[in-house]
Amino acid sequence: MTASDMPAREPGQDFIRDIVTSDLAGGRHKTVVTRFPPEPNGYLHIGHAKSICLNFGVASEFGGHCNLRFDDTNPAKEEQEYIDAIERDVRWLGFDWGDNLFHASDYFERLYEWAEVLIKAGKAYVDDQTHEEMRANRGTLTEPGRDSPFRGRSVDENLDLFRRMRAGEFPNGARVLRAKIDMAAGNINLRDPVMYRILHAPHPRTGTTWSIYPSYDYAHGQSDAIEGVTHSLCTLEFADHKPLYDWFIDNLPVPSKPHQYEFARLNLDYTILSKRVLTQLVRDGHVSGWDDPRMPTIAGIRRRGVPPEALRAFAASIGVARADSRVDYAMFEHPIRELLNKTASRRMAVLRPLKVVIENYPEGQVEELDAINNPEDEAAGSRKVTFGREIFIERDDFMEVPAKKFFRLAPGQEVRLRYAYFVKCTGVVKDASGEVTELRCTYDPETRGGNTPPDGRKVKATLHWVSAAGAVPAEVRLVNHLFANPNPDAGNFAAELNPNSLEVLTGCMLEAAAVASNEAAPMQFERQGYFVRDRDSTPGNPVFVRTVGLKDSFARAVAKG
Ligand code: ATP
Ligand code: MG
Numbered sequence: 001m002t003a004s005d006m007p008a009r010e011p012g013q014d015f016i017r018d019i020v021t022s023d024l025a026g027g028r029h030k031t032v033v034t035r036f037p038p039e040p041n042g043y044l045h046i047g048h049a050k051s052i053c054l055n056f057g058v059a060s061e062f063g064g065h066c067n068l069r070f071d072d073t074n075p076a077k078e079e080q081e082y083i084d085a086i087e088r089d090v091r092w093l094g095f096d097w098g099d100n101l102f103h104a105s106d107y108f109e110r111l112y113e114w115a116e117v118l119i120k121a122g123k124a125y126v127d128d129q130t131h132e133e134m135r136a137n138r139g140t141l142t143e144p145g146r147d148s149p150f151r152g153r154s155v156d157e158n159l160d161l162f163r164r165m166r167a168g169e170f171p172n173g174a175r176v177l178r179a180k181i182d183m184a185a186g187n188i189n190l191r192d193p194v195m196y197r198i199l200h201a202p203h204p205r206t207g208t209t210w211s212i213y214p215s216y217d218y219a220h221g222q223s224d225a226i227e228g229v230t231h232s233l234c235t236l237e238f239a240d241h242k243p244l245y246d247w248f249i250d251n252l253p254v255p256s257k258p259h260q261y262e263f264a265r266l267n268l269d270y271t272i273l274s275k276r277v278l279t280q281l282v283r284d285g286h287v288s289g290w291d292d293p294r295m296p297t298i299a300g301i302r303r304r305g306v307p308p309e310a311l312r313a314f315a316a317s318i319g320v321a322r323a324d325s326r327v328d329y330a331m332f333e334h335p336i337r338e339l340l341n342k343t344a345s346r347r348m349a350v351l352r353p354l355k356v357v358i359e360n361y362p363e364g365q366v367e368e369l370d371a372i373n374n375p376e377d378e379a380a381g382s383r384k385v386t387f388g389r390e391i392f393i394e395r396d397d398f399m400e401v402p403a404k405k406f407f408r409l410a411p412g413q414e415v416r417l418r419y420a421y422f423v424k425c426t427g428v429v430k431d432a433s434g435e436v437t438e439l440r441c442t443y444d445p446e447t448r449g450g451n452t453p454p455d456g457r458k459v460k461a462t463l464h465w466v467s468a469a470g471a472v473p474a475e476v477r478l479v480n481h482l483f484a485n486p487n488p489d490a491g492n493f494a495a496e497l498n499p500n501s502l503e504v505l506t507g508c509m510l511e512a513a514a515v516a517s518n519e520a521a522p523m524q525f526e527r528q529g530y531f532v533r534d535r536d537s538t539p540g541n542p543v544f545v546r547t548v549g550l551k552d553s554f555a556r557a558v559a560k561g
């Protein structure tokens with residue numbers, strides 16, 4: 001069956017929801033329990049957002065619940081800061097785990113007991129090989145592994161050593177506990193995988209109680225079983241681990257048998273979604289922190305001003321499939337624009353100001369003109385903007401020698417200033433180097449409000465502007481792609497960074513209303529894009545970050561078909 005003969009799915013429908021629907025209809029499960037299982041070794045990124053929307057979404061649509069479970073099995077890499085950030089980010093995205101907050105560390109005692117169950121059944125052993133020896137003996141995809149010389153240890157010796165590992169008698173790395181499965185298994189995950197390693201490190205939750213910690217592979221499936229997870233949803237790279245998870249479940253007295261289903265991870269153009277790489281970007285100072293607005297982290301996306309509804313709409317729009325693919329960046333921006341177009345207040349902001357003196361406008365006069373807050377939302381009303389003899393326009397909106405079809409300001413050319421007047425350029429002032437520093441214009445008092453004059457004269461361009469009398473200077477940060485290449489190489493990420501990922505503009509001129517409100521929501525700076533006030537703002541230097549530009553290449557692509 002080719003893609004085109006497949007039945008079209010309703011939005012919000014996918015193979016996972018089909019499975020859940022049939023499991024509930026067929027009586028295989030009475031309720032659905034999912035979980036989102038982050039390891040607290042970094043901040044969540046937009047790929048995790050896909051998984052969160054899927055797990056919490058499925059649970060709520062089918063009347064079940066979703067657990068938030070920290071897979072906190074490696075205290076060497078895990079920190080309280082990450083635990084707090086993960087909880088904050090899941091909540092911000094709009095999901096609530098209620099009482100269902102769990103940690104793999106809640107189960108350390110039970111997991112330990114179950115490890116002894118396997119030892120007693122002759123299905124686990126303590127191995128004294130070094131890390132290097134174990135690796136050398138693991139074999140390859142084409143060659144079987146070799147049995148460890150310690151594989152034949154007696155149950156009693158294994159129990160004794162394992163208990164002493166727990167008691168902290170041995171240094172880090174001296175021994176491990178391994179499952180005794182099959183060193184010749186075609187699936188390398190079944191070649192006697194490590195269940196416990198010695199690690200003398202304090203744990204954020206269990207302190208110094210433990211000097212051995214379970215591996216992710218050993219802890220994961222049993223944690224699902226303890227929590228009664230019915231549908232254990234994970235990304236495709238775990239498909240090869242499923243036989244191992246099932247082996248543990250089949251050999252242990254677990255209270256339930258979870259089923260794992262794999263879906264494709266999100267890959268987004270111009271973005272690397274790997275906590276390892278994101279950690280490195282932060283540690284090496286390529287970005288200002290986990291919430292740098294260029295970061296694909298939920299914290300960075302939030303700081304950029306993206307509303308959580310838009311991120312959820314993005315997750316719904318990309319769907320859930322079994323085949324890996326890359327998502328066009330325009331798909332991410334599209335729902336942000338759609339939403340902000342409806343909700344954002346319009347303001348005028350001149351990012352690269354060019355001063356204009358209106359010579360026939362009375363000196364010392366200022367007036368207040370009406371400006372509409374949001375043409376998409378009548379209830380948003382209007383505001384006053386200050387007009388006067390000196391204003392700023394965008395440098396780009398003027399050309400001394402206009403190109404063909406350049407209808408904006410040029411010597412002798414007339415334009416409309418939005419909500420204000422028609423103005424015509426009558427002169428240009430330059431500095432010693434020949435650069436234009438100021439324009440001279442005249443205005444037509446009969447066009448007040450930006451209206452057509454009685455003679456019916458038309459202009460072809462409408463410019464935004466800010467009056468010198470009402471302007472507030474500000475810093476504006478234009479956030480661009482962090483990586484220059486649409487498919488950046490995670491192995492060599494530093495070389496792939498976009499040198500222009502952040503443009504900082506200072507001396508931008510904003511109308512007072514853009515700065516006056518303490519609103520956290522993004523605004524539309526007319527003709528520029530959506531911008532949000534940043535927490536780096538100080539009383540003398542308001543700072544704004546661009547959430548997204550106005551151009552929608554996705555909508556255009558769809559319109560063209
Ligand atoms: P990374 O690969 O970025 O280091 P991870 O998979 O190690 O992340 P976890 O904390 O283990 O991070 O992830 C928690 C859950 O989020 C897992 O179920 C994982 O499958 C899912 N997840 C991680 N990355 C993505 C992604 N890009 N798309 C969808 N789901 C993802
Ligand atoms: Mg992981």
